[in-house]
Amino acid sequence: MILKPMEQPVLPERxxxxxxxxxxxxxxxGIGPEIVSKAIANAEIFKICRPIVIAELGILQREIERNHLGIKIEAVSEITDQMKFLPGTLALIDIGIPDRLPEYGKVNRDCGRAAFEYLRxxxxxxxxxxISAITTAPVNKLSIKAAGIxxxxxxxxLGALTETIDPLTMFEIxxxxxxxxxxxxxxLIDACRMVKKDRVYNYILRCEAILNQxxxxxxxxxxxxALNPHAGEGGLFGSEEIEEIIPAVELARKKGIDVVGPIGADSIFNMSRKGAFSAIxxxxxxxxxxxxxxxxxxxTVSVxxxxxxxxxxxDHGTAFDIAGKxxxxxTNLIEAVKTAARYS
Structure with missing residues (x-):
């Protein structure tokens, strides 16, 4: 399925x-296997979803033993309605890679390949x-690159695997x-070049559709x-607000979308915290x-x-500096699972 940038996104049926x-x-x-094992050891997520882990068996066994989690692994070959999801049991789809336990905290092309295959x-x-949704622990971008991905x-x-053009990222707290x-x-310089009227307008439409869905x-x-300090201060600190952002906002408002801005970045997030916006x-x-x-x-969860x-x-990385300790x-992974369940 290929989504053109102006098309409305698709969500799974509830x-x-x-x-x-x-x-x-x-x-x-990284810390992914550890936090996933600890999340499954927490019975809380079983109240809201049926969790299935994709990994390699030995990697999870190492974390369960190291952290004295007291859970057992149940290997599954497929997901069926007859499966029982019980606290204390980790339902695992074993990909079988990497084929040896990696050293903690090191860039490794086999780990990059494994992370890709888990996603596939x-x-x-x-x-x-x-399944209804996917929740991911962090990948290391250098390992991904080393694997030739x-x-x-x-x-x-995920955009490539699902043939989706320009997926939307939303952070939610x-x-x-x-x-x-x-x-x-x-x-940063390339990001500033992306601030164009058509793109801003398109994103307002897409965000509106997502919030509704x-x-x-x-x-x-x-x-x-805004992009610039003080929303450009009438052009004194940059022209993007006048030339690109304001025209996009005005066009979206003519389409009936309730949208305001641009608002200085040093103010808008505090305003949102106080309840001023549905989203930013x-x-x-x-x-x-x-x-x-x-x-x-x-x-903070990335959606x-x-x-x-x-x-x-x-919302964090592989934390190579503390992996294996x-x-x-x-907590953040558990929040990510909760968010996936809430919107599924």
Whole structure:
């Protein structure tokens, strides 16, 4: 399925039963296997979903033993309605790669390949209608590159695997703040070049469609962040607001969308925290990431939208510096699973 940029995104149909959610462990040399194992050991997620993990058996066994989690692994070959999902049991689809336990905290092409194959299997299950959503632990971009995979990260890989043009990224903090991103993994200078009227207008339309499809109550407008300090100060600090952002906002308002902006980035996130907006459109990666992660790092969840399957993710990386030490906190992953369940 290929989505053109102006087409409305697709979300899975909602069901009354607990959704089946696949959790991929990301890079096996990072903290992904640890936080996934700890999340499954927490009975809380079994109340809201049916979790299935995609990984390699030995990698998870190592974490369960190291962290004294007291859970057992049940290997499954397929997902069926007859499966029982019980606290204390980790349902595993074993991909079988990498074929040896990797050293913690090291860039490794085999781990990059494994992380890719976990995602490929997750998408396959989604296409077969076996699962409702995907939740991902972090990948390492250098390991992905070392494996010869020509994509920067999760979002780009999933876009390619699902044949989706330009998936939408939304950060959410437990339903309290939602931030969309006009661009993601670009240098700052390239991100600034992406701030064009057509793109901003298109993103306003797409964000409006997503909010409606997610069933989010729309009592407040969408807020559009400015690119330049003080929203350009009437052209003194840059012309993008006058030439690109304001015309896009005005055009969207003529289409009946409740949207305001541009509003200076030093104010808009605080305004959102106080309930001023249904969502914010951030002009580039760090503008929104810094605000949300500073507000609540543990509860900020990344949601990838506009694909045939919904995907949620932690907001942190592989944390190579603490991998294998048993101190990784699974809170963010648990929040990501909760978000996937809420929207499935």
């Amino acid at each position: 069901t009354s039963e607990k959704p089946a959610i696949v959790i991929t462990v990301g890079d096996p040399a 299997k997750a998408v396959e299950l989604a296409e077969e209608g076996r 020509p994509y920067a990260g999760h979002t780009e890989i 437990a339903g309290e703040m939602r931030v969309f991103f006009l661009s993601r993994h670009l240098s 997610l069933g989010i109550q729309r009592l407040k407008p969408i807020g559009v962040a 459109i951030s002009m580039y990666h760090d503008q929104g990431h810094i605000a949300t992660k500073t507000l609540d790092f543990e509860r 990838t939208l506009g694909m045939p399957v919904l995907r949620t993710s932690v 048993g101190i990784a906190d699974p």
